[in-house]
Amino acid sequence: MAVKREPCPFDASRRLKVEDLDGKFHVRCRTCGAQGPERGSWAEAEEAWNTRASQSTGDGDGRRRQ
Numbered sequence: 381m382a383v384k385r386e387p388c389p390f391d392a393s394r395r396l397k398v399e400d401l402d403g404k405f406h407v408r409c410r411t412c413g414a415q416g417p418e419r420g421s422w423a424e425a426e427e428a429w430n431t432r433a434s435q436s437t438g439d440g441d442g443r444r445r446q
């Protein structure tokens with residue numbers, strides 16, 4: 381839970397939230413709706429988001445909405 385969330389790679393927003401859907405967690409940007417990779421736990425979802433945000437190239441595991 382102490383994981384620091386990187387800002388959104390698309391709009392640099394820090395208005396992020398973690399959503400859970402049937403036991404799958406992902407981080408979503410409240411500003412543009414970008415969604416991070418789904419993982420099995422809250423912490424893993426945040427880590428996956430951070431990895432994606434820092435790479436900023438995308439791995440096809442999320443969607444860009446512009």
Ligand SMILES: [Zn+2]
Nearest residue numbers: 388391409412
């Ligand atoms: Zn965003």
